[in-house]
Amino acid sequence: MPEAGGMPATSLASRSLAAVWHPCTQMQRAAAVPPLAIVRGEGPWLFDDTGRRYFDTSSSWWVNLFGHADARINAALKDQLDTLPHVMLAGCTHAPAVELAERLSALTDGVLGHCFFASDGASAVEIALKMSFHYWRNRGHATKREFVCLRQGYHGETLGALAVTDVAVFRDAYDPLLMRSHQVMSPDARQALPGETAADVALRAAAELQALLAESHEHIAALILEPLVQGATGMAMHDPAYLRAARALCDQYEVLLIADEIAVGCGRTGTFFAFEQAALPGQPQIWPDLTCLSKGISGGYLPLSLVLSRDRIYEAFLDDDVARGFLHSHSYTGNALACRAALTVLDRFAQDDVLRHNRQHAARLTAALAPLKTDARIEHLRQTGMIWAFDVCEPLVGPRFAERFHLAGRERELLIRPIGRTVYLMPPYLLDERLSSWLAERVLATLDDVLNQTFTDLDNADRPPEPPTA
């Protein structure tokens, strides 16, 4: 068995490199950054097989809301495990799925009245795309078969989801396999021209969307977007004015609006659904036609995704003809354990005033990160809800920035994975005063460590800029 990074061949990390094909990883490079062998989790902390702890700054790929091994989710799962771990959802149903669908619909004031279950985020995106096309087909508009997505958007790695994704490193190799989609300007506020506000950028982006819809709406089934924060591209944040404009344009041109809330849902941006921030204060709530949820909905425990749809979409599939139904399925659709975990997550929101506490957490960490405001080495310090990000200035980045930052972070008890030159924090909803100060102090120290490194390895310095890895 090969030795990796000086580790004994019998270590978990070495065995992993020999047997496991890790996700989102160039395995040739993996030995230089051997995987942490995590043996235990508790709250925001992960512990490796040497007993070292790491703060999970990205909530394990944005899934973990209330910490690892949360007592309440554990108890609910143990109960569900002894009652009904799983049963197929075609021809059968079960209380956790029904209750979850009912409660999520209630959170949209009943506007998104039906819930279709799947497992990973990308499968929810596939469902939303297929549903949109099939909806129009059932309504006699089979020409509406194209999709619009935003530049810098990310919706997952399966072929349909990649076709509406614009992150080159994930997409380009498969481009010949992908259906063609329309890409329009991202409302990313970092593109502001001198004198422009974030809302101005949003309106500029919306004008591009309008031009496309005006010309091609007869062929367009749906627009898909990540409301408020485009995550995997590097936490690109935008003004809610874009969501208002997109909603109005989709209504005007009869195009469905899919909100991919896989990363930004479940309170991450300050409201349970990010799209709730679309309406102007005091104005009636506006909603998308389809919403995809995953990641945080099951608290970081089990794969669960779902698509919430308006009743008029659901009703368009009702027919004597089986083929006009939505026949999509996955084996673990609506897994009872995953749904039970999700119900416990919703209990937390209902009982623990999570959104209000998050506002306090957010204010504390923002205050603790204040030194970054005047740090000339970084730009675009930004925050939306429980997401913080900044970009290290291009000339200072150096080779393999994300990897070096990650490794330096490990030394300071952080599990942190920048995306390209964007450093971001998306921590579990567990930040008290002490932890906020600690986290900010460690992030700043890691930044110093990395930017003070010197490079003698010219080969490395000549490497092309590294791709983002979420």
Ligand SMILES: Cc1ncc(COP(=O)(O)O)c(C=O)c1O
């Ligand atoms: C906005 C968004 N959509 C879809 C996905 C895909 O989800 P999954 O990785 O669970 O397939 C992700 C994953 O990061 C995401 O951020």
